[in-house]
Amino acid sequence: MSPSKSRTDALMAGDELSSAAQRERRKRIVDATIALASKGGFDAVQMRAVADRADVALGTLYRYFPSKVHLLVSSLAVELERAQEKMDRTTVPGDSPYERVLFVLGRITRGLQRNPHLTEAMTRAFTFADASAGAEIDRVSLLMESMFTKAMSDDAPTEEQKAIARVIGDVWLSNLVAWVTRRATATDVANRLELTVRLLLK
Amino acid sequence: MSPSKSRTDALMAGDELSSAAQRERRKRIVDATIALASKGGFDAVQMRAVADRADVALGTLYRYFPSKVHLLVSSLAVELERAQEKMDRTTVPGDSPYERVLFVLGRITRGLQRNPHLTEAMTRAFTFADASAGAEIDRVSLLMESMFTKAMSDDAPTEEQKAIARVIGDVWLSNLVAWVTRRATATDVANRLELTVRLLLK
DNA sequence: GCCGGAAATAGAACACGTTCTATAAACTTC
DNA sequence: GAAGTTTATAGAACGTGTTCTATTTCCGGC
Numbered sequence A, B: 001m002s003p004s005k006s007r008t009d010a011l012m013a014g015d016e017l018s019s020a021a022q023r024e025r026r027k028r029i030v031d032a033t034i035a036l037a038s039k040g041g042f043d044a045v046q047m048r049a050v051a052d053r054a055d056v057a058l059g060t061l062y063r064y065f066p067s068k069v070h071l072l073v074s075s076l077a078v079e080l081e082r083a084q085e086k087m088d089r090t091t092v093p094g095d096s097p098y099e100r101v102l103f104v105l106g107r108i109t110r111g112l113q114r115n116p117h118l119t120e121a122m123t124r125a126f127t128f129a130d131a132s133a134g135a136e137i138d139r140v141s142l143l144m145e146s147m148f149t150k151a152m153s154d155d156a157p158t159e160e161q162k163a164i165a166r167v168i169g170d171v172w173l174s175n176l177v178a179w180v181t182r183r184a185t186a187t188d189v190a191n192r193l194e195l196t197v198r199l200l201l202k
Numbered sequence C: 001g002c003c004g005g006a007a008a009t010a011g012a013a014c015a016c017g018t019t020c021t022a023t024a025a026a027c028t029t030c
Numbered sequence D: 001g002a003a004g005t006t007t008a009t010a011g012a013a014c015g016t017g018t019t020c021t022a023t024t025t026c027c028g029g030c
Helices: A005-013 A020-044 A047-054 A058-064 A068-088 A097-113 A116-128 A131-152 A159-180 A186-201 B005-013 B020-044 B047-054 B058-064 B068-088 B097-113 B116-128 B131-152 B159-180 B186-201
Strands: none
Touching: A020 A047, A020 A058, A020 A068, A020 A116, A047 A058, A068 A097, A068 A116, A068 A131, A097 A116, A097 A131, A097 A159, A097 A186, A116 A159, A116 B116, A131 A159, A159 A186, A159 B159, A159 B186, A186 B159, A186 B186, B020 B047, B020 B058, B020 B068, B020 B116, B047 B058, B068 B097, B068 B116, B068 B131, B097 B116, B097 B131, B097 B159, B097 B186, B116 B159, B131 B159, B159 B186
């Protein structure tokens, strides 16, 4: 089914690229993706345009990322990691898990809403991903989960906390999608998230 | 943006087609869609193949459903309505909302899992839909919400119950997608749903 | 029955994701 | 530093969703 799997996976993992030139190419590709997505959303991330902008050949792009969905989900992971790092450098205010989770949620949500096109591109790729992008999806899911468990407590999360974090993640994503597709306003999203977290943590 | 909107909407609404021939065409199209999706999932629902199988021209197909996503989401609505009707004829067992919701959830989930390809096609279309399919999406969302609120109580749902139903719907969909993309087993899904409903209703 | 406009048809055409081919450049290893 | 291998390049080619065109069929009002 996928003859060159191991090589491709190695390239996708990203941390372990043989040469500096390759790490650079990869970065240029992700940057181009984010730039195009920020400007025009999912549809504007056209593989030929990404290749052009990143100054690589189309074939090279496909060697690094086996599909548009992989590309966008990997970029989402990159963005979430950035957000996570920023969050780690912040002291999250609030006395209860409820307050702290809401703070984190609000912060990230507003961050994403500041760049609607990018958010649209990434959430659509994320939810459209098929089995072949399972690894990337799991990576993002774990990032999200840990984001919320960290907000609940500094200690290692309990199973229940993980479950709560997953539920919050699901609701969060679904509301982000609703916002992106104009079926919900930013206020709707904030209200629903607040309500959800209340149901789960109060 | 969409010059022929009103006409298209009329056709899409489906209940109000001018002639019997048109209602028939529409039904043939949805049937063909479901048949193809059942056999090979999202990718097998090719517009030319749907048109062929429904015995309509490609242009006609597009007159009735402006995109593949509209087509699949409308089919999902049809299927959910069927499930809802079946459920309405059933007396849902269980003394608490918790038990009753779990029953409904388990029933529908197993129903969908009996036809994995169809489920894959529909959930992917649903989550990939963009703003232009907002109406269809809302229709399906409402169906889902009412499914769960009905399980909670026979009376008109409170705001809190609606909120809970929405959260359950979000988690349900997300787990269905995880199952469809092989990131979760049927058991995983059942466990997570149970856990979620417990958190919300116990 | 006939006419005019709407709807349906067959099929070409186009756009973009993806794959393939042939060639060139960049590396490894000796 | 030359030979062989891997990686990158340019661009053609292909598949499928979507749109367009020209023609034909259908349907409601006369």
